[in-house]
Amino acid sequence: MPGTVGRIPTPPAPLSGSSTRTEAAAAVLGHDWAGTSLGPRHSWDPAVRAVVDLILASPVPMALACGEDLLLIYNDGYAALIGENHPTAVGRPAVEVFHELWHLPGVGNVLERIYRDGGTFLEKESTLPLVRTGGVVEQAVFTCGYSPVRDGSGSIVGVLAVAAETTHVTRQLQSLGEVAAALAGTLTLDDVARVSLRYALTTFDADRVAFAVDEGGGGWRMVRRIRGELIDEADERLPPLWRRTAADWPDPLVQAARSGTPLIIGTGQPLRESAADRHDQKIVSLAAMPLRASVVRGGLSVGHQAARVWSAAERALLAASAELIGQAAERARRFETQHGTAQLLQRSMLPEHLPDLPRLRIAARYDPGVDGNAAGGDFYDAFLLPTGRLGVVLGDVAGHDVRAAARMGQVRAALRALALSDPRPDAVLAGLDRLVASLAAEAGTPELFVTVVFGVIDADRQELALATAGHPAPLIRRCAPDDQPYAEYVDLPAGAPLGLGARPAVATVRFAPGDTLLLFSDGVVERRRQSLSAGLGALAEAVAGAGSGDPRALCAVASAAVPGTTEDDVAVLAVEHALKPSxxxxxxxxxxxxxxxxxxxxxxxxxxxxxxxxxxxxxxxxxxxxxxxxxxxxxxxxxxxxxxxxxxxxxxxxxxxxxxxxxxxxxxxxxxxxxxxxxxxxxxxxxxxxxxxxxxxxxxxxxxxxxx
Incomplete structure (x- = not known):
């Protein structure tokens, strides 16, 4: 027959019987080859028949582009790669089947060159768009090898392609990079747990993942994720639901963490002794890896509901993941220790409770700046004076360290002592000015920067007396009955900060029922690349538009009034003169x-x-x-x-x-x-x-x- 490849007069050898049981083999053997340039199967060269037999019997994705037209013959593994192109691709020219890819480097030019000139070609990593079952186009990654196929006379009659899809491995490596970046942004063990569980669940296609760390006193705490759990964005921001256990908890995760040795269980009931519910009981295979951290003992486990054999590459990926998570856990443990110290210091500096008065409702809010890991210098206070009036103060000591917090504590304690002796705002700030000057001289530095505003509220006389030393003037929300609320800043010169010979002036203003006083730190209104007047205007507008003068609500409104982030502390104190006792x-x-x-x-x-x-x-x-x-x-x-x-x-x-x-x-x-x-x-x-x-x-x- 004209155009056939390697026609010989002897009867053809039969193809492997085992291959006929596969779908692709059935398509190849059932195809009408007589109508193609290759001719009927019985006329094929024995070398070609041997190659086809090898292809159809192999579990590795393989294809033969045969003859001048490069007609395709392939097996089930290759059929899975080409998706909906199978089975119509059998016996068709490769250029027709892959017309959208043919012009790409490493595809058509390689096949044509090898068929023409011989030689071999290895494409270690090739990204090609493939149409999967269901019509979904996916960018798949392959390692492909090409070599010529010769007939009995030594002539090239086709090109053999052996392909291995590495999309899954490539994605796992990419996800390892992504989780490393995500872990770099974690601060607490809660953050580490959230990132680790989300990563392990998707990367290893798991049914259950768990993360555990030691409690420091012999016990453990563990948090898990189950495939199909409803976890929304709000849950992701909230602390995980940790389960606390004893030191001898029999879970494989704890065994791996305690011993420092990975534990791989291919099949069985690995969580039989530690199962908390039916989700744990369904796990058949489990891989538990220690975190390999010097400060924190812990581990990560990945479970499946079917038996599983972990390849060497997957074990290496899991070990690398556990090492990254261990490093993040160590950083988080150190951060939490420092954060706890800062919180303890901050707690000792701020009032435990604000006065509970029938006509004056009080609330405060404090948001630490930077990363929340340092004690700040902002402070607030509200206390009853011997005269029955209410003293209120908000101040700012420059700095975000232990020294700033200690100085803040000194200033706050001294202010209260001075006010209890003589509550006049100017007298109190004058005394504070001498204290700060003395502290600066003692420290031998002129950089002790302290600002403060102090006021005295007389509810009976409906008056407010205020003085400030370098601090922004307070804001008052006016809301008389049946009137539209508005906000106004107290006409009060800021003056010099404490320690510089401040001579503060006192302003006495009306503070009627329905009004709310708002003291705030500069972190509320100052933003980079934005004028201070813009921040003050935004704050006044937000306070005036608030739904009520409730101090708690106004503290929240004030903290969020100016858009953008700030690295400074945010402190707000609000006092409402109630229309009626609550x-x-x-x-x-x-x-x-x-x-x-x-x-x-x-x-x-x-x-x-x-x-x-x-x-x-x-x-x-x-x-x-x-x-x-x-x-x-x-x-x-x-x-x-x-x-x-x-x-x-x-x-x-x-x-x-x-x-x-x-x-x-x-x-x-x-x-x-x-x-x-x-x-x-x-x-x-x-x-x-x-x-x-x-x-x-x-x-x-x-x-x-x-x-x-």
Whole structure:
């Protein structure tokens, strides 16, 4: 037959019988080759038949581009690579099957050159777009080898292609780089756990992953992720749900962490003795790797619900991952130790509780700058004077170190002592000026920079006396009954900072019921590449537009009033002169499943006794139940629920002592996978926010009361 390849008169040798059981072999053997340039199969050269037999019997992806037209013959492994091109690609010219790729380097030019000139070619890494089953186009990575196929006379009759797809391995290596970058940005063990679990679950296609570290006292704490768990962005920002265990916990993860030796279980019930639920019981194979860290003992485990053989490459990747995670865990442990010291120092410098007065409601907020790891120099205080008036202060000692915090403590203690002796603002700041000058002389440095604003509130006379030494003037939100709220800065010259011979002037202004005083640090209004006047204007606008003059709400509004980030500390103190005395109550609930129900019953009874409308009670109970549930789930500590009812609003706060940081408004869809989320609070409340403190975290919401 004209155009056939290697026609011989002897009968052809049969192809391997085993290959006929594969799908690709059936397509090849069933194809009408007589109508092609190769001619019928029985006329093929024995060398060609031997190569085809090898291809069809091999589990490795292989293909033969045969004859002048480079007609394709391939096996099941290659069929899986070309996706929907199979089985129509059998017997068709390669240029037709791969017309979209033919012009790319390493594809058509290589096949044509080898068929024409001989030689071999190895493409160690080639990225090609492939159409997978279902029509999905994917960029796949291959290692491909090409060599000529010769007939009995030595003539080249085709090109043999042996391909190995390395897409999965390449992606695993890429993900290792990604997790290294993500771990570099972690600060706490909570952060390390979140990144590690998310990475291990996707990279190793696992059904269960776990991360454990030692507690330092012999015990362990472990957190896991299960495939299919609902983990949204808000959950990712909240502390993981750690499980604390004894030192002799029989989990393979702890065994690996304690011994420092990897533990690989290909099949069985590796979690039989330590299973917490059915998810653990379903795990059949498990790989547990120690973190190999000098300071922190811990490990990472990856489990599957089917038997698995871990290749040498996968074991190496898992070991490299555990080493990166171990380094991040060590950094996090050091950070948490330093952070705890800074928090302890900060806690000792700031007031434990602010005065609880019937007509003056007080709240404060402190956000540490930089990375939260250093004790700052900003401080606030509010205290009753012997005359029955209220002293309020907010100051800033330059620096973000232990020395700045210590000086802040000295200034705060001295200010209170001076005010208790003589509460006149100018006299207090004059005494502080002498103290700071003395401290600077003692330290031998002129760089002791301290600013402060101090005021005395007389609720009976509805007056406020203020003096400042280098500090921004306070802001007052005016809200007389039936009038539109507005905000104005007190006309008060800033003067020189303390220690420079300050001679502060005193301004006495009206402070009527409905007004709220706001003291703030410069971290509230100062931003890079933005004028101070722009920041002050944004703050005044935000405070004037607030839904109420509640001090807690205004502290949150003020902290977020100026867009952009700041490396400085943010301190705010607000005092509201209430139109009418408010009523308040609180309840402490333990970290147990019945706590949300107890809170719902208590809140319903308390608000009912206060004759609050049913619509407000319903919204308050729903929101408070959600916040209590999440405080218990994500902090693991007892929660304190406080309610404060005034003539115009109901304020509810839920505080815990276990969380770090704050939930932002960008994460309102779902706070907990077990609850209805902050979207509920967003929908039902008139205002809400979080107050990060050195003692934990407080989430609050405000409901405005309908007009009578």
């Amino acid at each position: 009523r308040s109550a609180s309840i402490e609930v333990p970290a147990e499943p019945t706590a949300p129900g107890r809170v719902r019953r208590w809140l319903t009874a308390q608000l009912g006794e206060w004759r609050v409308s049913e619509s407000v009670i319903g919204a308050a109970v729903l929101c408070t139940s959600e916040l209590t549930t999440n405080a218990l789930l994500h902090a693991g500590t007892a929660a304190r629920v406080e309610i404060d009812l005034s003539a115009e609003r109901l304020l509810v706060s839920v505080a815990d002592s276990g969380t770090r940081g704050a939930v932002t408004r960008a994460q309102t869809d779902t706070l907990s996978s077990r609850g209805r989320g902050l979207g509920l609070i967003e929908e039902l409340s008139d205002a809400w926010g979080t107050d990060p403190t050195v003692r934990g975290s407080t989430v609050w919401f405000e409901l405005l009361l309908p007009a009578e």
